Amino acid sequence: MKIGIPQSLLYEYYYLFWKTYFEELGFEVVTTPPTTKGIIDKGVKLSVPEICVPIKVYIGHVATLLEEDVDYIFVPRFVSIKKGQFFCPKFMGLPDMLRYSIEGIEEKLLMPSISTKSDNIAEAFKDPKLFQGKLNIGMKDNKRAVEKAEKIWLDFRTNSKKGYSCKEAAEITVGNVGKEECVPLNKEEVNLTIGLIGYVYNVYDAFISMDIVNKLRNMGVSIKTFEMLEDDEINKELKDMSKTLFWTFSDKLLAAGYHFYKNEEVDGLIHVTAFGCGPDSMLGKLLELDSPLYNKPFMTVRIDEHSGENHLQTRIEAFVDMLKRKKINVQRGA
Amino acid sequence: MKVSFPYMGTTVVYKKLLELLGHEVIVPPKPSQRTINLGVKYSPEFACFPLKVIMGSYIEAIEKGAEVIITSGGHGPCRAGFYEKVHSKILQAENHDVEFIVFDSMFRNFKGFFRNIYRIKQNNSWYKVSQSLLFVYNMIKKLDILEKEVETIRAYEIRKGETTRAWEKIQDLFDKASTKKELEGAFNKGTQLLREIKQEKVHDSNKIRIGIVGEIYVVMEASINMKIEEILGSLGAEVERSQYLSQWINYNVTPKFINRTHEMEILKKGEKYIPIPIGGHAKQTVGHIVDFNERGFDGVIHLMPFACLPELVSQSIIPKITEELGIPVLTLAIDEQAGTANSLTRIEAFLDLIQGKKSKKIS
Numbered sequence: 001m002k003i004g005i006p007q008s009l010l011y012e013y014y015y016l017f018w019k020t021y022f023e024e025l026g027f028e029v030v031t032t033p034p035t036t037k038g039i040i041d042k043g044v045k046l047s048v049p050e051i052c053v054p055i056k057v058y059i060g061h062v063a064t065l066l067e068e069d070v071d072y073i074f075v076p077r078f079v080s081i082k083k084g085q086f087f088c089p090k091f092m093g094l095p096d097m098l099r100y101s102i103e104g105i106e107e108k109l110l111m112p113s114i115s116t117k118s119d120n121i122a123e124a125f126k127d128p129k130l131f132q133g134k135l136n137i138g139m140k141d142n143k144r145a146v147e148k149a150e151k152i153w154l155d156f157r158t159n160s161k162k163g164y165s166c167k168e169a170a171e172i173t174v175g176n177v178g179k180e181e182c183v184p185l186n187k188e189e190v191n192l193t194i195g196l197i198g199y200v201y202n203v204y205d206a207f208i209s210m211d212i213v214n215k216l217r218n219m220g221v222s223i224k225t226f227e228m229l230e231d232d233e234i235n236k237e238l239k240d241m242s243k244t245l246f247w248t249f250s251d252k253l254l255a256a257g258y259h260f261y262k263n264e265e266v267d268g269l270i271h272v273t274a275f276g277c278g279p280d281s282m283l284g285k286l287l288e289l290d291s292p293l294y295n296k297p298f299m300t301v302r303i304d305e306h307s308g309e310n311h312l313q314t315r316i317e318a319f320v321d322m323l324k325r326k327k328i329n330v331q332r333g334a
Numbered sequence: 335m336k337v338s339f340p341y342m343g344t345t346v347v348y349k350k351l352l353e354l355l356g357h358e359v360i361v362p363p364k365p366s367q368r369t370i371n372l373g374v375k376y377s378p379e380f381a382c383f384p385l386k387v388i389m390g391s392y393i394e395a396i397e398k399g400a401e402v403i404i405t406s407g408g409h410g411p412c413r414a415g416f417y418e419k420v421h422s423k424i425l426q427a428e429n430h431d432v433e434f435i436v437f438d439s440m441f442r443n444f445k446g447f448f449r450n451i452y453r454i455k456q457n458n459s460w461y462k463v464s465q466s467l468l469f470v471y472n473m474i475k476k477l478d479i480l481e482k483e484v485e486t487i488r489a490y491e492i493r494k495g496e497t498t499r500a501w502e503k504i505q506d507l508f509d510k511a512s513t514k515k516e517l518e519g520a521f522n523k524g525t526q527l528l529r530e531i532k533q534e535k536v537h538d539s540n541k542i543r544i545g546i547v548g549e550i551y552v553v554m555e556a557s558i559n560m561k562i563e564e565i566l567g568s569l570g571a572e573v574e575r576s577q578y579l580s581q582w583i584n585y586n587v588t589p590k591f592i593n594r595t596h597e598m599e600i601l602k603k604g605e606k607y608i609p610i611p612i613g614g615h616a617k618q619t620v621g622h623i624v625d626f627n628e629r630g631f632d633g634v635i636h637l638m639p640f641a642c643l644p645e646l647v648s649q650s651i652i653p654k655i656t657e658e659l660g661i662p663v664l665t666l667a668i669d670e671q672a673g674t675a676n677s678l679t680r681i682e683a684f685l686d687l688i689q690g691k692k693s694k695k696i697s
Binding site: 047048051052079086088090092096100113242246247276277278285286 | 377378379381382407409411412413415419424427607608609610612613614616640643646647650653654655667
């Protein structure tokens with residue numbers, strides 16, 4: 001039996017978990033290729049015009065899987081991965097949007113509701129009723145698969161915290177690539193570090209973000225992202241706030257932002273956000289207002305389905321040049 | 335302490351409650367183009383429209399001398415729960431010295447809730463507080479009864495605008511009432527005012543009834559939703575909203591296990607389309623559409639602020655509901671780009687369509 005997983009949204013963060021889990025249970029896992037113009041176009045046609053681009057991309061990936069010969073499409077309903085917090089409403093209603101906007105898709109959808117206490121989602125998968133009877137899984141097999149998936153996912157997170165990008169961390173974890181072959185994002189030769197604030201589905205989707213990670217890398221800049229931080233470092237920032245954002249990943253981004261502001265190694269921040277992203281409109285403004293307090297430059301890069309690569313190149317080049325000059329001036333004591 | 339609050343719907347009631355407790359109340363001016371401009375200037379570009387309007391209305395209230403702002407909080411998943419944090423941060427950055435008293439859900443943070451109550455209570459006795467709350471609750475209920483009538487009568491008034499004028503007069507009457515007896519008097523006077531309005535006789539089968547659903551702020555606040563109820567009324571359609579203040583209070587104040595309010599039924603009706611609450615009023619929106627359909631309404635207008643997170647989900651599902659149930663739904667996204675003429679044309683066309691459908695059914 002084939003299970004399709006769209007390469008979009010939280011794929012980068014949880015793919016290893018899902019793949020290991022399903023393969024351990026004897027299913028074949030099919031993923032979509034990285035986002036292309038064609039995939040986005042399919043998504044745009046099937047979604048309401050105002051919705052943010054990551055959701056359009058996701059719907060495009062699902063439509064691509066529909067054309068392929070898969071038995072099920074895995075569309076998890078992320079509700080919460082921390083007590084008292086939620087996901088963006090669009091994540092919580094994602095399966096509903098899909099089953100009511102694409103004809104005849106409902107019986108093909110696997111829509112497990114994921115509601116756990118931490119971002120280790122293994123707990124949710126222990127529930128035998130998770131797939132509403134659509135998959136026939138024995139209790140014993142399930143337990144074994146969850147354990148294996150959890151172990152691999154935790155390895156992946158450890159590698160991620162060492163500074164590798166999500167893709168490389170995943171490759172290293174499964175042993176496709178040796179550690180020597182990858183350079184961590186935070187260890188480049190030029191002495192300049194940028195805190196890159198953005199969700200995994202924006203930053204690591206080379207089409208949406210126009211590969212900002214490699215663009216910065218090619219300029220010899222080190223990058224730090226939120227998933228490289230230890231949980232303690234994130235929680236430390238959140239503890240001081242009277243009220244935090246109630247979307248877990250946005251909360252992590254906000255904490256990462258303040259961590260980068262306070263971290264002396266980081267020279268400036270780039271916030272990668274999608275057009276119409278609700279949570280980002282709030283956290284972006286908070287970080288922007290605080291940028292003068294910490295005396296660190298902050299830039300917002302807003303992306304949507306209209307690609308125009310040159311403006312991005314120019315803007316990040318200018319930003320990096322500015323940071324370099326600032327740094328030299330400081331060193332000279334000016 | 336000069337207190338103010340966000341402007342939404344029939345503001346007399348908030349004003350009354352705070353006045354009864356002995357506060358000096360600064361009512362923010364009704365949202366105008368200036369309010370919106372101010373709000374847009376200081377708010378994040380992609381924040382939802384209610385945040386921007388409320389931002390502008392806070393600034394106007396501060397200009398009038400407000401020192402403390404009382405507002406509601408929340409814990410997501412919709413952005414509204416975080417408004418106050420963004421508002422206070424922006425106001426701080428603009429050097430406005432104002433304090434916020436935020437009411438988060440009392441079931442979540444009991445201590446904080448009561449600390450706030452104590453601050454607003456001042457030196458009043460608990461008896462006085464409960465009396466005032468009861469009084470205001472009665473007032474809200476009575477106002478809602480009259481408003482529902484206004485929404486029906488407006489469709490058939492002979493002299494255009496008469497009902498709206500009467501409604502303004504009624505709100506004024508209620509504003510002046512501060513004892514039980516006066517409230518009763520205001521209610522009776524209001525009923526009479528409405529009865530005096532001359533109405534056209536329209537046969538029941540020719541009546542058009544439209545439901546308005548969507549995000550609470552744009553549904554309740556007429557000054558930012560192009561006065562949609564008046565537009566629909568002037569085009570000869572009866573209107574009923576999905577949100578009334580009294581319903582909102584009933585639903586939010588009753589603990590979950592004894593909650594048997596109308597809203598619970600609505601939520602059940604939405605279950606099929608959105609199984610879990612996803613924040614804002616998305617689930618209510620689909621539930622209300624199903625409900626309006628069951629009650630024989632002719633059409634539904636769905637209002638949402640531009641890029642509202644939960645309503646985007648309901649907007650995605652609505653075409654399917656229309657297909658399954660056959661009730662026409664028009665979605666209008668509202669933001670600072672008013673474009674009233676555009677929306678007006680769309681509403682007129684929508685009503686024409688409904689009328690056409692109706693006459694076809696009869697012949």
